[in-house]
Amino acid sequence: MPSLESEIEGIIETFTNNLKQRKFKGSRDLALNSVQLWKKIIGQMKWQNARELMDTIKKIGKDLAETAPSETVIGNMTRRMLKIVRDEYAMLQKGKQEESDLQDSLQKILTADESDSDYTKNIPLLKPAIMEHIGEFLAELESSEIDISAQALEHIHANEIIMTIGYSKTVSAFLKSAAKNRVFQVIVAECAPFFHGHQLAADLAEARISTTLIPDSAIFAMMARVNKVIIGTHSVMANGGLKAVCGTHTLALAAKHYSVPFVVCAPMFKLCPEYVCSLDQDGFNQFVSPEEVLNNDEGKLVSKVNVYNPIFDYVPPELVTLFISNTGGNAPSYIYRLLSELYHPLDVQL
CATH class of the missing domain: 3.40.50.10470 (Translation initiation factor eif-2b; domain 2)
Known part of the structure; x- marks a missing residue:
């Protein structure tokens, strides 16, 4: 797992302090700030492949979730980041976004097999693809209240x-x-x-x-x-x-x-x-x-x-x-x- 740069550690510490002091105004504000935090971490951190990135996301996400156990949004956003990484990796490697295919059967979901995807292949276009997907997800979060209204x-x-x-x-x-x-x-x-x-x-x-x-x-x-x-x-x-x-x-x-x-x-x-x-x-x-x-x-x-x-x-x-x-x-x-x-x-x- 790559070592976290001091700048990223500072960003995480600031977010954690704001979380402990309850400075976020509601779940939507917390979700937006969480995704922006992940965008900075993924964009600035040095990682070689999707497996390395996912291991780091899980480690940081687990620490953040334990800081505020009652705030389920933090864990939700961490899982969404992992899903985005998996989707973009599958799309670039196989040419299809099979994990998000809405036609997947329930049986396929329950028997998901990861044996053919160890996520260790180095894909140069993976990082920009993930960053673009996160940008789209941020736009979805920002408009969620309007879409419901x-x-x-x-x-x-x-x-x-x-x-x-x-x-x-x-x-x-x-x-x-x-x-x-x-x-x-x-x-x-x-x-x-x-x-x-x-x-x-x-x-x-x-x-x-x-x-x-x-x-x-x-x-x-x-x-x-x-x-x-x-x-x-x-x-x-x-x-x-x-x-x-x-x-x-x-x-x-x-x-x-x-x-x-x-x-x-x-x-x-x-x-x-x-x-x-x-x-x-x-x-x-x-x-x-x-x-x-x-x-x-x-x-x-x-x-x-x-x-x-x-x-x-x-x-x-x-x-x-x-x-x-x-x-x-x-x-x-x-x-x-x-x-x-x-x-x-x-x-x-x-």
């Missing part, structure tokens, strides 16, 4: 009542896009104790969308009047389940009870080929200070209890009706197929 009129109809929870830039853009041609109402659950719903309600009201802010305790009572639930999510797991802001599971259960469609706006970079283990809440979840839930003024009580304040909820796939991504709408049962197109089976474990 463009589908808004297909899902939101006149005089509907829409419910959502917390704050999501993608959902905000989606609703604003629909409001240009439709008149509808939005009910926003405030998402205590972080109250991110206040920001979304303010944004929608500013865009002249009829908006009502409700406490989380009123979700079930209001659901009977709702036509559709539209939310954003942090990650989409391999089985079609969600890793979403705390309170989303409550919203999904209420929607299921009243048979209200539960729609999730999630760009493709949020699709994660990992499953949730009920025993691994530390790896899946992220816990913050319980100050907002139980403050220090209640001194005697605080000394006698343990208070957990998780950021995320897990929502099982059976509670989700539809995923809207930048490539179109899909049912939760189709997620496995999308994952097989996005990532190579051998890269699922970094």
Whole structure:
């Protein structure tokens, strides 16, 4: 494995520090910065063949993923880089992009054989081909929010009542896009104790969308009047389940009870080929200070209890009706197929 130049080490260290200090504004910003980081590393690093490059990408990607275990986007972008390297190598060596062929059968995906591709052949055109592919992928990431918003009129109809929870830039853009041609109402659950719903309600009201802010305790009572639930999510797991802001599971259960469609706006970079283990809440979840839930003024009580304040909820796939991504709408049962197109089976474990 080639030694990392000091300049590249500096770039990685800066990214890691920003990650630890939570300087990235949402998953999309983190995804863009991750890909730009990989573009610099692949472009500046000295490597002889695809195997050398892939080994280095896996090593760095694993270290970055361990820095922030709850940020699945980092691992997703690492796997996409590996898939890009594999695709370009296959295309240049055999003249076809066989790994991304949409006509591949499920059997071929499951029995993928790498014996004829050891990736050690030196191909001079590989580096420029990879850099061009990464540039196209960056453009796709940048336009993902616009592509999802463009589908808004297909899902939101006149005089509907829409419910959502917390704050999501993608959902905000989606609703604003629909409001240009439709008149509808939005009910926003405030998402205590972080109250991110206040920001979304303010944004929608500013865009002249009829908006009502409700406490989380009123979700079930209001659901009977709702036509559709539209939310954003942090990650989409391999089985079609969600890793979403705390309170989303409550919203999904209420929607299921009243048979209200539960729609999730999630760009493709949020699709994660990992499953949730009920025993691994530390790896899946992220816990913050319980100050907002139980403050220090209640001194005697605080000394006698343990208070957990998780950021995320897990929502099982059976509670989700539809995923809207930048490539179109899909049912939760189709997620496995999308994952097989996005990532190579051998890269699922970094």
